[in-house]
Amino acid sequence: MTKLLGIDVGTGGTRAVLLDGAGRVLGSATSEHAAISAPRIGWAEQDPPDWWRAACAAVKECLERTQTRADEVTGIGLTGQMHGMVLLDRAGEVLRPSIIWCDQRSEEQGRAITAKVGAQRLIELTANPALTNFTLTKIWWVQQHEPEIWSRAATVLLPKDYVRFRLTGDRACDVADASGTLLFDVVHRRWSTEMMEASHVRPEQLPRVYESPEITGRVSTEGARAIGLRQGTPVVAGAGDQAAGAVGIGIVRPGAVSATIGTSGVVFAATSTPTLDPKGRIHTFCHAVPGRWHVMGVTQAAGYSLRWFRDELCKFGDGSQRVSYDQLTSEAAKTNAGADGLLWLPYLMGERTPHLDPDARGALVGLTATHTRGHVVRAILEGVAFSLRDTLTIFAELRLPVRSMRVGGGGARSPLWRQIQADVYNMPVEVLEAEEGAAYGAGLLAGVGVGAWSSVESACDAAVRVAERVEPEAKRAAVMSRRYVEYQNLYPALKSTFHRANV
Numbered sequence: 001m002t003k004l005l006g007i008d009v010g011t012g013g014t015r016a017v018l019l020d021g022a023g024r025v026l027g028s029a030t031s032e033h034a035a036i037s038a039p040r041i042g043w044a045e046q047d048p049p050d051w052w053r054a055a056c057a058a059v060k061e062c063l064e065r066t067q068t069r070a071d072e073v074t075g076i077g078l079t080g081q082m083h084g085m086v087l088l089d090r091a092g093e094v095l096r097p098s099i100i101w102c103d104q105r106s107e108e109q110g111r112a113i114t115a116k117v118g119a120q121r122l123i124e125l126t127a128n129p130a131l132t133n134f135t136l137t138k139i140w141w142v143q144q145h146e147p148e149i150w151s152r153a154a155t156v157l158l159p160k161d162y163v164r165f166r167l168t169g170d171r172a173c174d175v176a177d178a179s180g181t182l183l184f185d186v187v188h189r190r191w192s193t194e195m196m197e198a199s200h201v202r203p204e205q206l207p208r209v210y211e212s213p214e215i216t217g218r219v220s221t222e223g224a225r226a227i228g229l230r231q232g233t234p235v236v237a238g239a240g241d242q243a244a245g246a247v248g249i250g251i252v253r254p255g256a257v258s259a260t261i262g263t264s265g266v267v268f269a270a271t272s273t274p275t276l277d278p279k280g281r282i283h284t285f286c287h288a289v290p291g292r293w294h295v296m297g298v299t300q301a302a303g304y305s306l307r308w309f310r311d312e313l314c315k316f317g318d319g320s321q322r323v324s325y326d327q328l329t330s331e332a333a334k335t336n337a338g339a340d341g342l343l344w345l346p347y348l349m350g351e352r353t354p355h356l357d358p359d360a361r362g363a364l365v366g367l368t369a370t371h372t373r374g375h376v377v378r379a380i381l382e383g384v385a386f387s388l389r390d391t392l393t394i395f396a397e398l399r400l401p402v403r404s405m406r407v408g409g410g411g412a413r414s415p416l417w418r419q420i421q422a423d424v425y426n427m428p429v430e431v432l433e434a435e436e437g438a439a440y441g442a443g444l445l446a447g448v449g450v451g452a453w454s455s456v457e458s459a460c461d462a463a464v465r466v467a468e469r470v471e472p473e474a475k476r477a478a479v480m481s482r483r484y485v486e487y488q489n490l491y492p493a494l495k496s497t498f499h500r501a502n503v
Contacts, residue, residue, distance in 0.1 A: 023463025
């Protein structure tokens, strides 16, 4: 019997999910990571060996819960947080804590990369602008501030690939995760010689790159002993969390689009050719499907907007929290579409799509004495959906087809937020029977790699099932269309105020 293991090295913890040969989830387990270290404001670091510890704990617990023997696992797929930097010396030892995706220290290095390579040439070479999130800006920071560390760096890995190294001994990566480094030629699916030369990165410092379903190696004797799996079990390349998550909800063909609301919000589309935005407002990466690419736009504080409102403005004076999300959305459901003139800009942490502006700020506009807490909550839910629609607007500008829309994350668990999204996008949205996240997608990729399915598309066709289709309501959709135009006018009107506030 085929049993497939997906391992997701996330930010807060590592999750293991076990699937059967039909893609059904047999069980899962998660082991939390140590708290993110922030030596200075805006810095974010984690200890790579702690990821390996958590991976071992999660896998062992998952096997125990499902009463699965080590020799029953037939394939393993890896996924995880993107853009992090892990530096190893020649002996394979970690040289410093990993600077992870949300670290903001390298803004100066991003500007320096852009100045050296050229903004347009950077898009041509890597399909993306130089943001603090990307791995290369972190490398430049280490080169500038910790040259002794860089001089000893024999290998640069991404977070999930450090776990792969400990599991198999192989220095390997996949094309989707490599796309988020700013060192990768996304169009041709290979490392960029020009970017390496501009950055003083040697080819031998970078891992070998594979397509996501390809087998990169097998569990080593040492890895098997530590994690509780059988030596020789094949491990596929897997993918960064966004691409693996898209596989897990079936976004693998051109025209298929997802909108996922977690802490951040991501609109993700599969494409048959690399689509480059000259303005750098959306990201273009290789997909986990061989021969495919994907584009995505990011709202920094999507679900976080609602969490911020609940945690900071809905608690008693003693700090206790008594208001649930269900209560807040129940109050919002009693108000009119359009929140009776109230609008929310969800830029609590700056913004990526469409503005690329770290100085953008959140704003609640149109408040009157007649508005209730329910109005504010509805405005937040609508404002996040408007922000995600900004990405769909860019897709239309770039002539990318949108034939179907699936929603996921916290935004899919709320019936009201599902309906608001259908109305704002003015198209039906689909909800899946089970959304198991990136680890599930990694498990499907493992199944393709070991022959359980002939392709990523066939794996998704067999395993991913739609539970509900939410239709837009015509009158509300018309209101949302008018309100979206008003929403689009807010950022240009407030931009100078935001920037003066940050001087």
